[in-house]
Amino acid sequence: xxxxxxxxxxxxxxxxxxxxxxxxxxxxxxxxxxxxxxxxxxxxxxxxxxxxxxxxxxxxxxxxxxxxxxxxxxxxxxxxxxxxxxxxxxxxxxxxxxxxxxxxxxxxxxxxxxxxxxxxxxxxxxxxxxxxxxxxxxxxxxxxxxxxxxxxxxxxxxxxxxxxxxxxxxxxxxxxxxxxxxxxxxxxxxxxxxxxxxxxxxxxxxxxxxxxxxxxxxxxxxxxxxxxxxxxxxxxxxxxxxxxxxxxxxxxxxxxxxxxxxxxxxxxxxxxxxxxxxxxxxxxxxxxxxxxxxxxxxxxxxxxxxxxxxxxxxxxxxxxxxxxxxxxxxxxxxxxxxxxxxxxxxxxxxxxxxxxxxxxxxxxxxxxxxxxxxxxxxxxxxxxxxxx
Numbered sequence: 001x002x003x004x005x006x007x008x009x010x011x012x013x014x015x016x017x018x019x020x021x022x023x024x025x026x027x028x029x030x031x032x033x034x035x036x037x038x039x040x041x042x043x044x045x046x047x048x049x050x051x052x053x054x055x056x057x058x059x060x061x062x063x064x065x066x067x068x069x070x071x072x073x074x075x076x077x078x079x080x081x082x083x084x085x086x087x088x089x090x091x092x093x094x095x096x097x098x099x100x101x102x103x104x105x106x107x108x109x110x111x112x113x114x115x116x117x118x119x120x121x122x123x124x125x126x127x128x129x130x131x132x133x134x135x136x137x138x139x140x141x142x143x144x145x146x147x148x149x150x151x152x153x154x155x156x157x158x159x160x161x162x163x164x165x166x167x168x169x170x171x172x173x174x175x176x177x178x179x180x181x182x183x184x185x186x187x188x189x190x191x192x193x194x195x196x197x198x199x200x201x202x203x204x205x206x207x208x209x210x211x212x213x214x215x216x217x218x219x220x221x222x223x224x225x226x227x228x229x230x231x232x233x234x235x236x237x238x239x240x241x242x243x244x245x246x247x248x249x250x251x252x253x254x255x256x257x258x259x260x261x262x263x264x265x266x267x268x269x270x271x272x273x274x275x276x277x278x279x280x281x282x283x284x285x286x287x288x289x290x291x292x293x294x295x296x297x298x299x300x301x302x303x304x305x306x307x308x309x310x311x312x313x314x315x316x317x318x319x320x321x322x323x324x325x326x327x328x329x330x331x332x333x334x335x336x337x338x339x340x341x342x343x344x345x346x347x348x349x350x351x352x353x354x355x356x357x358x359x360x361x362x363x364x365x366x367x368x369x370x371x372x373x374x375x376x377x378x379x380x381x382x383x384x385x386x387x388x
Contacts, residue, residue: 007069008087013051013058014066015083016111022054029110033103060139083108152215155198159219162193168223176363177313183230183364184314188261190216196235197259200243204255226364233309233365235259237267241319245335245383254317254337266310266318266340268370273302278321278333283372285322285336285382292379296322296338298371304354305370312355312368316341319383320372335383338375350375 016022016030034040034048051058058066073090084104149156162168167189171182190196199213200206207213217236220228239258242250257263274280282303285294298304305311305320320338324331340351347353354369 007073007090009048009051010066010090011070011083011086012107014063014070016052017058017063022052022057024054026111027052027054029107033107036103152212155212155215156219158193159195159216160222162190162195163220163223170224171364176358179226179364180313180366183224183226184264186224186227187230187234190220190231191235191259191261194259196231196261197239197255199235199240200255200259201251204251205259206255224364226362229309229362229365233267234261234264238265238310238317238319241267241335242337242383245319245385246337247383247385249380250337250383264310264314264316266308266315266370268305268308268311268318268338269321270306270308271302272304272306272369275306281321281323281333283320283322284325285320285334286325287327287379293376294336294379294382296320296336296372296375296377298373307356307367308370309365309367311340311353311370312366313345314366315368316343316345318370320370334387336377337381337383338372338377340370348375 012030016026030052031049034045037045040048050056069090070086073086082105084101087104146153168186171179173179173182187196194205194207195216197205198207198216199210200208202208213236217228217232220231235258239255242254242258246254254263258265269278269281270276271281271283273282282299283305284297284299286297287294305318308315308318311318317337317339320336321333322336324334339348340353341347350373352371352373356367356369359365359367
């Protein structure tokens with residue numbers, strides 16, 4: 001800042017940017033404060049407001065310079081008790097800003113900045129390694145980004161472009177139904193961009209690129225972790241269980257519709273009593289020779305499928321892991337495609353679904369429980385790749 005009158009605002013800018021995030025609320029609060037200062041010219045106000053541009057944050061070197069200016073300005077000044085006192089110390093000697101004290105104190109309160117507490121940000125041990133260190137000005141952010149992104153740079157940049165759209169604005173509602181629907185809508189947008197089916201074979205609409213799929217998952221973490229989980233359940237656990245455990249007849253029937261989110265689904269493995277100990281699962285799939293069907297059944301409460309993503313609201317089908325029973329003999333755990341709801345979201349006969357409700361995080365994912373009461377499915381619904 002070349003205008004020394006504006007030096008008074010350096011401690012304020014440093015504090016709001018020092019956590020690497022200036023929120024919209026902080027911006028609006030500071031914007032009003034600056035615009036209300038009648039002793040600043042329009043040009044000076046514009047210059048100040050440019051320092052709180054959310055889309056153009058200060059770099060490391062600029063933050064370091066601000067802190068250095070502040071430390072120089074408050075050396076040996078025992079009367080420094082607040083951010084306003086620092087502002088006075090940094091301002092022009094012939095500029096009287098004492099009339100702004102009330103406004104500055106109110107601004108500190110509005111921003112949640114406690115004067116004496118905030119001063120600890122500027123108190124460092126003299127001649128320490130940290131105090132004397134300097135940021136390497138040759139650091140090239142673009143080069144390190146290119147190095148880290150590697151061969152997946154194109155797909156990473158594509159996903160970042162999609163999640164930067166207005167429709168991906170952060171969901172702030174505390175209503176889990178609202179949050180869940182928002183995350184589901186985001187998944188539909190991603191499916192429309194052919195990002196959900198990235199790992200599936202090309203003949204079924206996919207990109208046949210598992211590396212890009214996981215790069216997509218990782219990049220979505222920049223936005224919302226509920227979205228990462230919902231995306232992973234639908235296109236990873238549900239879709240890839242069909243791809244990995246099924247055969248061509250399953251691919252032709254399901255993969256394209258899973259990839260476009262026409263068929264929302266679940267990965268129903270975990271059970272209440274046994275968790276993810278697959279060997280101990282109790283759900284059964286009993287084969288009937290006469291009509292070539294399997295009957296999926298939950299024998300007791302502890303055998304219900306537990307904490308299943310996509311189950312509580314959106315899932316229409318599930319890959320269900322169950323013990324294969326033929327002529328009274330247990331042949332171990334196998335996987336079966338079992339319908340849960342119709343296309344209108346109505347739960348089908350024999351299916352009981354519970355809602356796990358609020359969780360300690362990831363509330364945009366509709367985890368639920370699933371129980372089966374003698375649910376009959378055709379033989380073709382067995383994912384039989386490993387049996388052939």
